[in-house]
Amino acid sequence: MDPEHLAQLESALDQVTGFIYPNEIELQWSILIVIYPYLTGLVAGAFILASLERVFNVKEIQPTYRLALLTALAFLIVAPLPLQAHLGHPERAFEIFLTPNPASAMAMFGFVYLWYLMVVLLLEIWFEYRADLVRWRRNEKGLMKFVHWLISLGSRDVSPAAVAFDRKAVQFITIIGIPSAFLLHGYVGFIFGSVKANPWWSSVLMPIVFLCSAIVSGISLVLLIYYVTSLLRRKKPEMSCLNTLAAFLLYALIIDLSLEALDFIHRLYESEESIEILEQLIITKLSLSLTIVQILIGTIGPIVLLAARFSKLPDELKRMIYFIAALLVQVGIFSTRWNVVIGGQLFSKSLRGMTAYKLELGGQEGLLVAIGLLILPFLILALLIKILPPWEEAKTEPEPDEAAAPESIAQPSAVA
Amino acid sequence: MGKTYQRREFLAELLNFPGATILLGVVGPVKLLAAEGDSYDPTEHYYAMGIDVEKCIGCGKCVEACKLENDVPDEPFYFRTWVERYTVFTDGEVHVDSPEGGIHGFPPIASDKEVLRTFFVPKLCNHCDNPPCVQVCPVGATFKTQDGVVLVDGDYCIGCRYCIQACPYGARFLDPRTHVADKCTFCYHRITKGLLPACVEVCPTQARVFGELGDRSTPLNRMMRMSHLEVLKPHMNTEPKVFYAALDGEVR
Amino acid sequence: MDKLLAQIRGWLAALRPRRFPVQLIQLGVIFAVVVVAVFLLRKQFIPASFGELGHYRTAAVASNAALEPRYAGWQECAICHFDQVEIKNKSYHRTVSCETCHGPASGHANDPIELSPVVPEGRKPCLACHGYLASRPTGFAQIIEERHNPVRACVGCHDPHDPTPPEQPQECSACHNTIARTISISHHAPLACEVCHQVPPEHKQHPRAHLPRKPFEREFCGTCHATGATPPSELHGVDLTLYEIPRVDLSTHGGTFVCWQCHYQHAPEAR
Numbered sequence: 001m002d003p004e005h006l007a008q009l010e011s012a013l014d015q016v017t018g019f020i021y022p023n024e025i026e027l028q029w030s031i032l033i034v035i036y037p038y039l040t041g042l043v044a045g046a047f048i049l050a051s052l053e054r055v056f057n058v059k060e061i062q063p064t065y066r067l068a069l070l071t072a073l074a075f076l077i078v079a080p081l082p083l084q085a086h087l088g089h090p091e092r093a094f095e096i097f098l099t100p101n102p103a104s105a106m107a108m109f110g111f112v113y114l115w116y117l118m119v120v121l122l123l124e125i126w127f128e129y130r131a132d133l134v135r136w137r138r139n140e141k142g143l144m145k146f147v148h149w150l151i152s153l154g155s156r157d158v159s160p161a162a163v164a165f166d167r168k169a170v171q172f173i174t175i176i177g178i179p180s181a182f183l184l185h186g187y188v189g190f191i192f193g194s195v196k197a198n199p200w201w202s203s204v205l206m207p208i209v210f211l212c213s214a215i216v217s218g219i220s221l222v223l224l225i226y227y228v229t230s231l232l233r234r235k236k237p238e239m240s241c242l243n244t245l246a247a248f249l250l251y252a253l254i255i256d257l258s259l260e261a262l263d264f265i266h267r268l269y270e271s272e273e274s275i276e277i278l279e280q281l282i283i284t285k286l287s288l289s290l291t292i293v294q295i296l297i298g299t300i301g302p303i304v305l306l307a308a309r310f311s312k313l314p315d316e317l318k319r320m321i322y323f324i325a326a327l328l329v330q331v332g333i334f335s336t337r338w339n340v341v342i343g344g345q346l347f348s349k350s351l352r353g354m355t356a357y358k359l360e361l362g363g364q365e366g367l368l369v370a371i372g373l374l375i376l377p378f379l380i381l382a383l384l385i386k387i388l389p390p391w392e393e394a395k396t397e398p399e400p401d402e403a404a405a406p407e408s409i410a411q412p413s414a415v416a
Numbered sequence: 417m418g419k420t421y422q423r424r425e426f427l428a429e430l431l432n433f434p435g436a437t438i439l440l441g442v443v444g445p446v447k448l449l450a451a452e453g454d455s456y457d458p459t460e461h462y463y464a465m466g467i468d469v470e471k472c473i474g475c476g477k478c479v480e481a482c483k484l485e486n487d488v489p490d491e492p493f494y495f496r497t498w499v500e501r502y503t504v505f506t507d508g509e510v511h512v513d514s515p516e517g518g519i520h521g522f523p524p525i526a527s528d529k530e531v532l533r534t535f536f537v538p539k540l541c542n543h544c545d546n547p548p549c550v551q552v553c554p555v556g557a558t559f560k561t562q563d564g565v566v567l568v569d570g571d572y573c574i575g576c577r578y579c580i581q582a583c584p585y586g587a588r589f590l591d592p593r594t595h596v597a598d599k600c601t602f603c604y605h606r607i608t609k610g611l612l613p614a615c616v617e618v619c620p621t622q623a624r625v626f627g628e629l630g631d632r633s634t635p636l637n638r639m640m641r642m643s644h645l646e647v648l649k650p651h652m653n654t655e656p657k658v659f660y661a662a663l664d665g666e667v668r
Numbered sequence: 669m670d671k672l673l674a675q676i677r678g679w680l681a682a683l684r685p686r687r688f689p690v691q692l693i694q695l696g697v698i699f700a701v702v703v704v705a706v707f708l709l710r711k712q713f714i715p716a717s718f719g720e721l722g723h724y725r726t727a728a729v730a731s732n733a734a735l736e737p738r739y740a741g742w743q744e745c746a747i748c749h750f751d752q753v754e755i756k757n758k759s760y761h762r763t764v765s766c767e768t769c770h771g772p773a774s775g776h777a778n779d780p781i782e783l784s785p786v787v788p789e790g791r792k793p794c795l796a797c798h799g800y801l802a803s804r805p806t807g808f809a810q811i812i813e814e815r816h817n818p819v820r821a822c823v824g825c826h827d828p829h830d831p832t833p834p835e836q837p838q839e840c841s842a843c844h845n846t847i848a849r850t851i852s853i854s855h856h857a858p859l860a861c862e863v864c865h866q867v868p869p870e871h872k873q874h875p876r877a878h879l880p881r882k883p884f885e886r887e888f889c890g891t892c893h894a895t896g897a898t899p900p901s902e903l904h905g906v907d908l909t910l911y912e913i914p915r916v917d918l919s920t921h922g923g924t925f926v927c928w929q930c931h932y933q934h935a936p937e938a939r
Contacts, residue, residue, distance in 0.1 A: 005592060009493045019500075019512035021539075021586030025493045028577040028590065088575015088595030095555040095574055097706075098713055101723050106578050107554035123695070130691060153698065157690050165689040196652055197548060197584035349586055350668045352512055458729075473804045475797045477768050484772050485738050501803050521796050522803070534803040559724035569728035572715070605735035614739045614772075620764040620797055621808070 008358065018353025027345050027357050030365040031338075032082035035373055037188045038217070038337040039079040041210065042377075044185035045218015046072040047121065047177060049248070054174040060244035066390030067229070068222045069125050074381035076117055082373050083109075085364060105191045116184045120177040126151075127169040129388055134158045135396040147387055158398065185214040192340060199274030199351075200281070200344040205263045212256040217333040219249045220302075220326035225381070227323055233391070239315050246322045249329065250306040257299050277351045285346045285354060289335045298332010301325075456608045458562040462629045463602055464657040465616070466639045467538055469664070471623035474499055474536035478615035478624065479519040482540075485603060485614035492516040494589045496600040497540035497615050502666055506530045510666050537667050538624065540615070541566060541587040541600035542648060542656030549579035549588065549599075558597065564629075564657060565604055570596045584652045602626070629657070738772040741765075745773065748780065752829050759830035760809075769793060769828065794822040800846070812845060836872045843875070847934050854935040858906040864888075864933065886918055889927045894918045 012025050050068035052058050084090050100107035133152035137145055186207035192198075193206025203209075223245045230237035267275065282290055305325040308318055347354045360366040482488060482497045499518030503511045503525055515522065518536075525531065543566050550558050550566060557573035560566050573596035580588040580597060591598040603613035607626075611617070616626040627636025643661035649668065660667075717726035745766040746753040756762065767773050770785040788794075791813065800810040817825070825833060840861045841848035851857055861867070870878040883889065892899040892908075895915045901908055916922075922930065932938055 002592065006491055009491070013492075019514070022492060022495045022498050022514055022517045023580075023586045023589040026589065028580050083576075086576075088577070088590060089573065092555075092572070092574040094713070095557075095572065098710055099556050099715075099718055099723070101554055101556050103551045103723075104554045104578070106552060106576065109554070126695075127691070153691075153694050155691050155694060162689055162691065166691070169692075191578075195548075195552075195582055197582055345581075349584055350512070352510075352668065456733075470805050473797055473808055474801060477796070481739060481767070481772070486735075503803065521799075522801060524800075525802055531802060535805075536803055556718070556723040556725075557728075559722055559728075561729055562721060567728065567732050569725055569731075571731065572725055572728065601732055603737075604729075604732045606737050606739075608733045609737065611737055611739075611741045614737075617739050617741055617765050618768040620761075620768050622763045 004363075008360070012356055012358065015356035016353060018348070019350055020348035020353045020355050021350055024348050024355060027342075027355065029341055029345060030086065030357075031342075031359055031367065031370045032086040032365050032373070034334075034337045034341045035082045035370055036079060037185075037192075037210065037341070038334055039075050039082070039373075039377065040188050041185055041214035041217045041333065041337070042221050043072045043076045043079060043116075043218070044181040044211070044214040045216065046075070046222050047181045047218070048215050049219050049222050049245075051174045051178050051181070052248070054171060055178065058244065060238075060240045061248075063238055063241050063392060064222050064226050064245070066128065066388075067226055067385075068218075069121070069128065070384045070388060070390055071222060071225055071381055072218075073121050073125060074384055075377045076113075076121060077380055078373060078377045080109075080113060081376070082370075085369065085373075105187070105194055108187065109191075112184055112187050116180050120173060120180045124170055124173045124177060125388070126153075127166045127173065130155055130166055131158050131163045132394070132396050133388075135399070144387075151387070160398070163398070182211055186211050192344070197349055198344050199272065200278060200347070201340065203263060203267075205259060205266075209256070209259050209263060212252065212259055213333055213336055216249065216252045216256050216329060219245060219252060220329040220333075223249065223322060223326045224330070227319070227326075229385070237319065239319075242319060242322055243309060246306050246309045246318075246325070249326065250303065250309060253299060253303050253306070253329070257295075257303070260295075260299075274351055277347045277354075280354065281343060281347050285356075286339055286343050290339045290343070293335040294332050294339055297328055298335060299329075302328045302332070458608075461563040461607075463543070463564050463607060464627065464629045464636060464659065465540075465543075465602070465613075466625040466627070466636050466643075466645075466659045466661065468623050468625070468639065468643070469535055469537055469660055469662045471621045472499070472536040472538055473621055473623075474501060474518060474522050475620065476518040476521045477618045477620060478538060479517050481614040481618040482600070483519065485606075486601070488598070489592060491592075492519070494591070494598070496587075496598070497538065500537045500539060500667075501534070502537060502664060503527070503534040504532045504664075504666060506532045512666075533664075535664065537660075537663070538615075539585065539587070539648075540658060541583075541602075542585055542654065542658045543600075543602060545655035545657060546653060548582040548584065548652070548654060552578045552582040554578065561604075565602045565607075566599070567601055567604060568597050568599060570594060570598070573597050584649050584654065736774070738774045739767050740772075740774040740777040742767070744777050755827075756829040759832065761829065761831055788828075789821075791822055794826075794828075809843070810846075815845070840867075851934040855911075855937055856934065858903075858911075860904045863903060883928075884926075886922070886926050889933075890918050 009025055012027075016025065046068045049061070050065050050072065053061050053065045053068075084093055087093055096107055096110045100110060130152055133148045134156055135158060137148045137152070140148065189207035189210030192201040192210075193203050195201045223242065226241070226245070227237055267278065302325040305321050305328070308321045311318075313321070342357050345355075346357060362368055476499055479495065479498055482495075483490065486496060488494055488496050495517045497517075498514055499522075500512055500514045501518070501522050503513075505511070505527065507529065509529070511525075511527065513522075522536075525534065543560075543564065545560075545564070547558075547560060547566050550560055553559075554576060555572060555574055557569040558566065558579055559569070570591075575590065575595045575597070577590055577597065580590065583599075588597050588599045590596070603611070603615075606613055612626050613624075616624045622635075625635050625639050627634040630637070639661065640659060645659045645661055646663040647656040647659060648663075715725050715727070718724070720726045742753065742765045749766070753766070756764070756766075767785075769788050773785040775783040776785045795811075795813055798810055800812045804810055822828075825835075837843060839848075851859075864883055866881040868878045868880070871880055887894075891897055892913055893915055895917050897915070899908055899913065927933075
């Protein structure tokens, strides 16, 4: 047994107020489980933003479409890692695919994740990039040529018919993808919302609140990444795009805040037996992370800032404001996840007392690992951007000979 | 010494002794014979427990026996069973405590305030008929047996701890040595051999009554007929199979 | 070589229905391979006994049942120690199992010479159950350690296998010490137990079988507390004229309730 762990439990024992069941001294879901819904929310949000452009034809955010797809992919790859790292037996994780319990919300994770990764995100990216991959390959050498050949699965057909099919396929996948993205994050909300033993989690609104905050976090992340990558590339971010993103972010924030408020008022009004301990929880343990960070800094602050979208301020100033607002939103959404996951474990299911969570620095479930897992998606994104440049100028145009003399494989009629 | 005295030999020697006939007349033969490899059929049993709150003296023997019998970690953060003390003061305040799960008993009530009523409540896994822990286990590593006991498959559990979150009673913990979920098994290894769970065996006041649900004449069925029974957190609809007699409304 | 490949591709292309996009076929093949591989692998790795009786490994039931008991159960003890068990099972300790005090004894049962169970010593093991705690049920035998023959070992007077005290208690407070303490600081302190209770002498040997009599009418309390009642001026050597006895009109006070539904006789001034 790990003596350090025991010492930590001893010190937690001193911080218990009121009565908690003796087994509750150990807090089961650590910061890693905070990161998991945070990352998944970013995935779903980024994808939903990308879909806006395709399905609802919002031309202004066109420059962020591919970037949003890659962002979603980068974060989706990392999303299961904190779960995996948190398991008591990571080497047994495959059992979820082997013998998934159909009654378990968590068992369905594997399938929702796989569906989203394989059927939605990878396919959409593949169809979106396929023609470009084929054309990039022609002027490349060495490793990159091989990588692009591999990613395109050896595809060569860039005839107008094939490209048109790509476009249709992307359209179709996006339409499937929107409910899938809703499913992905709504389901994460369901994992918490369906725990009837925990009054802080158990709420039918939980999946919807999760979804809305996911959209908020996704839009703000794409805005941040678009802004920063533009700066890094010494390009001026398109103001119309930023303005549209800011407007969407503002609307999503308002819906998110309304839902949270509805949840709060509903609990307060119904005033069930848990209301006293939840009140205590909010007043004492979560006063900083909920009231100050999540609501004031993370939601109301950005709403006020983003209202500048409709002002006559100069563009430079607006850009700065958007950037700050999007940053604050990220901080706010992270503390939203914290307040749900950690907050839900700080009070006893006896509803008679509270315990404490001490974040360790090192160790498998420490702060350092958490920070690493938050940085990792950006590294993956950088790699993805390198391999699949999402910029407008990287897009290829059909070369004149393609339409005139299509490749033989592309047009069976040509062979016949 | 060399060779240790084994029980069978010891008994064999004892049987040559005149007193042995009396012994077999009193308790022996049924038990002795039943121990010899009789097969156990889980479909013929359906277990439950009754707890008479008015009989519990808070001695903590059950907690100690459980830890010893089931090799539960010694540290006071891991319990398959524990005892809580409720103290209701005349001003309406309710104080609950369970120092080290009650394994070493309880100190006198610390407060000087006037006490309205006070009592002990033993707790353990309720072996719910509708167990939320089984519902949420992603891989099927916790399950309800045919004889109605909720068990953990320690060789298959992935240690995700969703079951610990889903249990409304705080009856589960993560074993720090094996990193898998652990909880009361009703001493499955004992009851399938015809023994009582360790906590029931050592309870000096019969506050814990173990038995089977059904039409047999058992202490449990008698208790269930004669008492006003309550289960913990009935609104959770978990259908617990640990039934409490004389349970106070303050108990959660 | 390239020509041959191109030729094959051409044939394949000819087989395909017209205008069916090539990229879809590529993907379809990859998907099919992955799906089939996953299915085959899954079949391979599912544990043998999984799903026989439910969504779990049946083998886990057996591994749970396979543990060795450490508490043998009192019947096992009785095989050898039948004399003690017989005494105990007739005493107040009849519900107490051997291993409650002596600890887990499977080891001893299997190897009686080498392994011995615990023999409790001193007062502490007895006090674990019999030390006074307010939360213990009324009627359960409890002592206040400091007052009950301090320092002397319990086993000096009580046989743990038959704990009935060898001598009859002289005072009621020997057993009813909670009541004795309560009444000693109440207005009823001057009253001896016998004022209200008639105690059959057998009660001191068989307390449950011969219960003391308790008052059952309002009028009993009324002999002192009714308006116009004339209580004796002296009771068991106490001069009652020294006290101002509260009086109530029994015809109106308390309605249909009897006195002890509101007042606790051993501390009548308490709520």
